[in-house]
Amino acid sequence: MTITIDGRSIAFEGRPTLLEVVAANGIFVPSLCDHPGLEPYAACRLCLVEVQGRKGFVPACSTAAEEGMVIRTSTPELVALRRGILELILAEHPHACLICSEKTSCDDFKSTIRKTGEVTGCVLCPANGRCQLQKVVGAMGLEVVPFPSHRRPGEVRRDDPFIDRDNSLCILCGRCVRVCREVRGASVLTFVSRGSGTVIGTAIDRRLIDSGCQFCGACVDVCPTGSLADRAVRYERLPETEKKSVCPFCGQGCSLTVGLREGRILGSAPDPEGRVNRGQACVRGRFLVKQAVHHPRRLLRPLVRENGSLRNATWEEALALAAERLAKFGPGEVAVAASSQNSCEDLYVLHKFAAEVLKAPVVVGTWSGSAAEGLRALGRAAGQAVSLNFRMSDIGFAGAILILGEDLPRAQPMVGLQVNKAVARGAALTELRIPSGKEELFLTALAALVPKASRAAAPDADGGKTFKAHLDKADTAAAARALSISKKELLEVSSRLADPKPSFFLLGPDFVSGVAGLGGLAALWNLARLVGGRVIPLDREANVRGGLVIAEAFSARLSAGPVRTGTSGQPKPRALYLAGPYPKLEPGEAEFVIVQGSYDDENSALADIVLPETTSFEAEGVLVNIEGRAQLSAQVLEPLGEAKPGWWILKSLAAKLGATGFGFDSAEDVRRELAAAAPAFGKAASPAGLGDDEFLAEEPAGAGAFIDIESVRSRDARRPPGASRDADDYKGLHLARENKSLKLVRGR
C-alpha cells in the first residue's frame, strides 16, 4: 500500500499510524505524547498534519494510514499552528534556557549548577540533554514565547524512594499515567483535578509508596521532560556511552541499557528492543545496577588467611596457595558448590574443574530444588520427557492462570505483566496459597471438580484412564473442609481452568521447595494435562536453566558420592570450593575453604582463600532465562579492582594444579567447548550462533502422559533438599537490605 507524504510516494505495510509511517521515512513531525509502547492518545497536538479530503487537521499519532492518502506535514499553516501549540506548552514550562541565544555555549560553563531544588531552566534540569521537549524546541527553532510565563503549582515531591516528581516541568502528555495503567496494570498515577489545575498525582495525593507503586520506573522512562526523575542520577551528567546487557538479578533476563561515564556505571534503563522485556524493567534492574556493581562490599582483591585473619594478596600468591592446599586432598575430599547466578561459561569450567581436577563427588548448585529441576525430576521419575521451554508472551493469551508459590510482582515482574495482559483480555486469575502439606489434596480436588465435559475430552490413553479413576475416589468435600474453603469456591476455580483458551500453571520455587514434593508436582501435572494446560517453571536466579543443563551433562562424569549437606552417616568433605554464596557456611565446617565470589559476605569471612569474581556486568557470559532463552550478557565495563571472571579464576587454578585442557583464552573459547559437551546449547553456545531469539534445545515432549502419583512419590527421597532463593539476593548482596530505598519498598 502506498500513501503520498509531501509529494513523495511512500509504501507501507500493515496498519501503522501516520506518525509511524512518517518517522520510518525520516520525515520530521514533532510529537511529545506518542510513545511506541503505548496506545495513541493525541494529547499534545503537535503532530497535526493535513490529510487531503478531510476537514481541518488530524493528529498523525492517532490516524491510521490508509491506501491512497495524501498527506502534507509542513505547510506554512501547519508550521504556524504547531508553533502556536508549542508556545502554549512552553508558557507553563520553564523555558528561559530553551529560547536563550547563548544556549549553545552554556553547557560548557554551567554544567555543575544543577544541584538546586527548583528547576528554572534546562541547565538546572535533570532531563537536560535527554529531554524531548528540548529536542522538539530545537528542531522547530523557537526563539520567543509570546505568552506570560506561568509556573505550574506545587513543590518538588521528594518523599518517595527512587523517584522525584516535579509538577512544574510537567506538560500533561499523560504518558506516565498511560504506561502505569496500560502496560504495568498498576494505575498508581492519574490525572487529578481538571482544567488549568490538572496535575499528575496519585489517589488522595498519597506518596507513591503508599499507593501500591512497585517502583518499576516505567513512568520515569516515558516522561518526555524532567518532571519524573530518577533521583540517583538527576544531578549527574549524561553518560558518555551506553551499552546493552542482560540483567542478572532474576531469572527473567531483561535487556538493559547501561549508561557509563568515566569507567563507572551511571544508571540503567530497560532496552526498548529487549526480547523479554520490551522496554520494561523492575525496581532492581532500573534503579539498582549501579549500586550493586559499585558496592563498597565488592571483593576487589584476592584475600588469604594468615594468622587467623584475611589479608590482601596478589592473584599469583592466592592461586599458588590455593593450588598447594588443594593438591593435598585426594579424590572425593573436596566438595564443590555453585550458584545459578553464574554464567554458563563459569559453571561449565567449574564442573569441568570439579570432575577432572578435584575429582569431586558432586557439584551442588542452587538449580537443585528449582521449579525447573522439580519438573525435570518428575519427568525422570515418570520416565517421560518434560518440556521446560516456553514463551512468556504466550501467557498473555491464557484463559486461566493459576499461580503457585511465587510472588509475581516482586520476583517475576515481566511474567506479571503478561498475566495482567491476560486478565485484561478476560482470563481468570487465581493465586493459590495452599496450606503446606495439602498441595496434593488440593490439586487433586480441583481436578476432580473439573466439569464433566472437559474431563471426558481428556484422553483415556497415556494413563488418563487410571487418573480419572483416581479422581472418582477423591473426596472433594473433605478436601474443601481440610482447606477451610467452600466447595463452591473450589468448583468455581476448577470450572474456569477448563477454559477453551489454554490454562497456565505458574509454578514457583516456593511450591517446589516446600513440602509439595513430587506427589504434589505430579498432581499439578495431571491437573494441567486434564484441562489441556501447561505447567510453567518460574525460578529466581539468572541462570537456573543453564546450570541445570550443565549439571545434567556432567552427571555421569562426576562420581556421585556423598553430598556435603548429607545427614548422619555420610562423611563430610574435608575441603570446600564455593563459587557463590551458596550454601551458607558454618564455622569449622571443613578444614579448608575457598570462596569465589563478588561480595564480602558471611561465607567469605569464614574462607581461607577468597578469589574475587566479577559481577555479570564486567564479564561476558551466557545466561539462560526461565523461558529457556539463551542470551549473551555483554561486558559493559572493565572488571573493577582485580576481580576476574569465574572461568578465568578456575582455569588459572587448574593450570597451577598442572591440569591440561583448561587453555581457555576467552569466554568464547569456553562456549565452543560447552556447545560440544552439552548439545542442548546447540547454536546457543557457539560464538557465532547466538542470535537474539535462541532457546535451549529440548527433547520433543508433546503434551506428555498422565503421571502415576503413587509411583513417583516413592522416589522423592532421592532428591536433594532445595533452597528457595531470595529474589533480592544477588551473589550474596541482599539488595533490599543494602539499599535503603528498596528496603522501604519491600518493607511495606
Next chain:
Amino acid sequence: MPRKKKTGTVASGTVFPVMKKAAPSPGRTAAREVIGKYGGRKRAVIQVLQDLQERFRWLSVETLEAVALELDVPLAHVYSVATFYKSFSLEPRGRHICTVCMGTACHVRGGTAVLEHFERRLGIPAGQTSPGGEVTLERVNCLGACALAPLAVVDGRYYGQMNESKANEVLKPILAGRDAPPASDKGPVD
C-alpha cells in the same frame, strides 16, 4: 459467554482462597448498596459517587476506597473522577448547603452583592463550612437558570431574583438552627 471471574490483578495482588472479606463499615455497606443499584458496572463511577455524596453530603477517603474496592477499579481512577467534577466535595460539608451563582447573568444582576450578603450573614467566606458543621457556603460559575438571576440554591431549592431581604428570609430557619423548608422542587443538577 462464560462469566468473567477476576479476583484481582497481579499488581494489586489479591486473592483466592483468601477471599475478600469486607471489613464492615458504613462506607462499605453504602457503597455496596449503591453499586448494586447500578448493576456493578464499572462505568457507573460517576453515578455511584453522586448517590454516595447525596447520602453522606461529601466523599470521604473511606468512601472513595470503598467504591474502588467494591467496583474493582483502581482508587486512582475513582479519585481522578472525584477531583474532576466540581460537584463532588472531598471536604466535609455542612448540614445545610447554600450555593450562590456567579455566572455571567447573575454577576450582571448583582450576584456579587448577594454572595457577600450570604458571607456576612453566615459568618463564613465562600467555599467554607461553619465551624459547627451547620452550613456550607459555595459559589458556582453557572447553574444554567439565568432567567432567575441572581440565583441562590439553599438545600436543593432554587431561589430566583435573590436580594438581601429574601436571603434573610431564606436563611432564617438555618440561622435559628432549624431545618430549612423541605426541598420540594429540585432544579436541574449541573
